[in-house]
Amino acid sequence: MRSARQTIDAIRAGDLSGAASYHELPDRARRAVLVSFNDADLPLLTRLINDWRRTLFARGEERFRAIAKGRIRTPVYLMHEALIEENMRTLRYVKDRTGCRILHALKSYASFATFPVMTQYLDGVCASGVYEARLGREKFAKEVHTFGAAYKKSEMRDILRYSDVVVFNSFHQLDIYGDAARRTGRGIGLRVNPGYSEIATPMYDPCAPCSRLGVVHNEFAGAFPSRSRLIDGLHFHAMCEQGSDVLERVLGSFEKLYGPFIKDLAWVNFGGGHHITRDDYDIERLVRLINGFKRKYGVQVYLEPGEASVYHAGALVSSVIDIVKNQMEIAIMDASAEAHMPDVLLMPYRPHIFGSAGPGVKAHTYRLAGPSCLAGDTIGDYSFDAPLQRGDKVVFTDMALYSIVKNTTFNGIALPGIAVIRTDGTVDTVKRFGYRDYKNRQS
Numbered sequence: 001m002r003s004a005r006q007t008i009d010a011i012r013a014g015d016l017s018g019a020a021s022y023h024e025l026p027d028r029a030r031r032a033v034l035v036s037f038n039d040a041d042l043p044l045l046t047r048l049i050n051d052w053r054r055t056l057f058a059r060g061e062e063r064f065r066a067i068a069k070g071r072i073r074t075p076v077y078l079m080h081e082a083l084i085e086e087n088m089r090t091l092r093y094v095k096d097r098t099g100c101r102i103l104h105a106l107k108s109y110a111s112f113a114t115f116p117v118m119t120q121y122l123d124g125v126c127a128s129g130v131y132e133a134r135l136g137r138e139k140f141a142k143e144v145h146t147f148g149a150a151y152k153k154s155e156m157r158d159i160l161r162y163s164d165v166v167v168f169n170s171f172h173q174l175d176i177y178g179d180a181a182r183r184t185g186r187g188i189g190l191r192v193n194p195g196y197s198e199i200a201t202p203m204y205d206p207c208a209p210c211s212r213l214g215v216v217h218n219e220f221a222g223a224f225p226s227r228s229r230l231i232d233g234l235h236f237h238a239m240c241e242q243g244s245d246v247l248e249r250v251l252g253s254f255e256k257l258y259g260p261f262i263k264d265l266a267w268v269n270f271g272g273g274h275h276i277t278r279d280d281y282d283i284e285r286l287v288r289l290i291n292g293f294k295r296k297y298g299v300q301v302y303l304e305p306g307e308a309s310v311y312h313a314g315a316l317v318s319s320v321i322d323i324v325k326n327q328m329e330i331a332i333m334d335a336s337a338e339a340h341m342p343d344v345l346l347m348p349y350r351p352h353i354f355g356s357a358g359p360g361v362k363a364h365t366y367r368l369a370g371p372s373c374l375a376g377d378t379i380g381d382y383s384f385d386a387p388l389q390r391g392d393k394v395v396f397t398d399m400a401l402y403s404i405v406k407n408t409t410f411n412g413i414a415l416p417g418i419a420v421i422r423t424d425g426t427v428d429t430v431k432r433f434g435y436r437d438y439k440n441r442q443s
């Protein structure tokens, strides 16, 4: 391992390996590296960290493809542990620069087989309810912050048992459960509607008209003062796959509405939707926003990204079962959009396949579709250099997030297995599902 001094020299020389050795250093040495740079020079380190990550992800693509060419049983989600770790390192860099705390959103990805490479870097998890809170406590074993749109009385005991912080979505719920949370020593938060978002799809927009998510400002201003002793922090979430430019505008609106109430709080949670590990994400702006906010209000800042943790670090490998013709060639896969990649239909979006292009770009175009009875179970139209054959495998990229956690057994289709490419390069099949998994959910 290089010393802090050698790391600083490598970074100053613009050497990519400077980013790699920064990540390897222990906490104190990383701090020493950061203080040796002035604010004007730190963007150089940020750029190297992003370039280094890009280099590793390019290598990761080759590994995904090589494994798919081998004998791996499909359909299977293939997680790349070293790539997840690299995303973690980028998130920790944001923590290093700001002192903020970062929670992984379990709703996006909860495959605990890879948690060992995540727990070293992050502060804990955010959970959407009692099961995620329990999984977070059992498998992540750091902070657990739980937010649910409404908690049932019957689950509150376990919510309090497994959570360090409970975030309420209404003053009514705060009034009925707040004292119990205090008595058990739990932190208490309130989710508010920041009054601004830039999400085009209403389905994903927590600030869309009539949204149930977060107390609105009018109500907050009247009810907060008499309950402020019960509330440690405010939480907002209003972003989806967005950059820090959007956060700046959301934060502007949040501050305008709630700024006068923040100074006696302990923390503010900026929610998820921060695409921090995307190549074009402006980390410097995020750092400026968090540091500025902390200076102004003297509170701790939390982020709770989900996608950013595993962005492009997992794939879904699927085989062509059959090819049929109806005005075009249609490849029927052993993975389903409906059951295994639901956001493809919901968002909708077209996942990338390694080695493919848009329809008509390469010599052979196919519609890729799932095996279910749903007429619309189609993944998209793709072209390839060579004709697809029955038995060929294709690799859908960026499939770790919002996939496994949302899977169904619709039509009794088998759930894809889960395999992990470990940091030592071995492939570890951690889960296979079968008939019993389908049957047990029916009655």
Ligand SMILES: Cc1ncc(COP(=O)(O)O)c(C=O)c1O
Pocket (backbone or CB within 6 Å): 105, 107, 108, 126, 147, 237, 239, 240, 241, 271, 272, 273, 274, 304, 305, 306, 307, 308
């Ligand atoms: C309250 C909350 N926090 C965090 C997240 C994670 O968001 P993402 O995975 O887009 O970063 C979500 C996503 O819906 C959310 O609703």
